[in-house]
Amino acid sequence: MRDSLSFEILETKERVIENNDAVAEKVRKLLSEKNVFFINLMSSPGSGKTTTLLRTIDELGKKFRIGVMEADVDSSVDAESVAAKGAKVIQLHTGGSCHMDADMTLRGIEKMGVDDVDILFLENVGNLVCPAEFDVGADKRVVILSVPEGDDKPLKYPLMFTVSDLCLINKIDTMKVFDFDIEKFKQNVKALNDNEKIIPISALTSEGFSDWIKWLDNAAESKIK
C-alpha cells in the first residue's frame, strides 16, 4: 500500500488513430512483458464502478498491488477516493470524449507507470454504448449493470454484453425496491453472449462480493507469473 494520497492528472484528448486494434495489441504486449493483469471496467454513470473498485482494493490490496486509471470527461472525485485507499491511481481527462480508445489508454499507462502494479483497472467513462466499441488491450472486459437500470438493458445496448467477459449485477440490495427480473436479465445476456459470466453483487453491503473476488483472483493468478 502507498502512503501518498497524491495522483497525477493527464489530459488524454482523443487523437485520430488509423488502427485502434494494433495499438491495443501493443498495450497487451507491454503489459504481458510487465506481468500486469489488465481489466477494462465499464458501465452506465452511477452503476457503482468506483464503489466496486474501492471494496476490491480492500479485499485484494494486500495480495496484489492494484493500480487504477480513472477516466472521466471531467472532475477528479473518483481518483481522490481511490488514492485515499492507498492504491496507485492516475486521473485521465478525456477532453469531452465519451470513451477510452487504445491510444489514450497507452498514454495513460506510460504516464502512470506500471512497474509496481500487478492488477491494473481502467475505470472507463460512464457510458453503455461507445466504450464497448474500443479494444483497449485489456485481458478481460467487465461490465457492471445495476438493478435500478432495469433488466431490459441488454436488448438496448447489445454490443456491451456481446464483447464483455463478465457482468456484475450491482446494487442487488435494492432488488426489493425495483422491478428487476434476474432470470429475464440472464436470458437477455445469454441470448447475446453465451460465454458471459454473471455475478450478482452489492458493493455496498458486500453480498455476493466474494464470488467476484474469487473470479478476479483466479483470473489474475493465471496471468501473473
Place this chain on the structure above:
Amino acid sequence: MRDSLSFEILETKERVIENNDAVAEKVRKLLSEKNVFFINLMSSPGSGKTTTLLRTIDELGKKFRIGVMEADVDSSVDAESVAAKGAKVIQLHTGGSCHMDADMTLRGIEKMGVDDVDILFLENVGNLVCPAEFDVGADKRVVILSVPEGDDKPLKYPLMFTVSDLCLINKIDTMKVFDFDIEKFKQNVKALNDNEKIIPISALTSEGFSDWIKWLDNAAESKIK
C-alpha cells in the same frame, strides 16, 4: 388518441454532416411552421425516460396530440410501450451511434410526419455524454437524473447540465434507499447552469409529477398558437 398499435422503424445511421447547427435550425424552422413544440429528452440508460413519457402521455394526451421518436441503438421495446398508450411513435435505430444529431432527427421527423402532432418528444439514446453535444433543433432540452445514479453526476458529466433547460430528478421514491443529497445535487447543477430548473419527481408513484406537467403545459402553450 390513435387506435393502432403499429409503428414504423427507421434506420437512421449517422452521416458525416458539415454543419449540425445549420440542420438544427432547419428542424426548428420546420417545427415552428407546423406549430409543434419539440423536446429533446436525455439521460443515462435506465433513468426512467420511457416511464416518464408514458405517464406524461396519460396526463396530457387528451389536451395535446403527443408524438414520440424513440432513438435506440437496437430493439423496439420502448416504441411498443408508447404505441400501447395510443400516442404516435416511430422507432429510430441509430446503427451503433450513441447519440442523435440534427440530420438523423430531421430524417425521423420527415418519416414520422408531424402534421397531427402538438408536442414532439425525442427520447434520445441513453447516454449522459454525447447527446449533450448535438443541437437537434429542440425548443427545450430536458435531462433526467435518477436518484440511484448519485448526486455527483453534474461534476463528471458537466456539459449535459450546462446545455439543458430542465432537470428532472427521477425515482425520488427510492431516496430512503440511496445516499443522495438533493441540496448538494442542486448546488452542483447551479454551479454549471444557474438557469436550469430542477423538478424532483417519481414517474412510478407520481410524486412531484404535477410540477413537471405544469412546466410542460406552460412551455407548450407558449409556443403552440
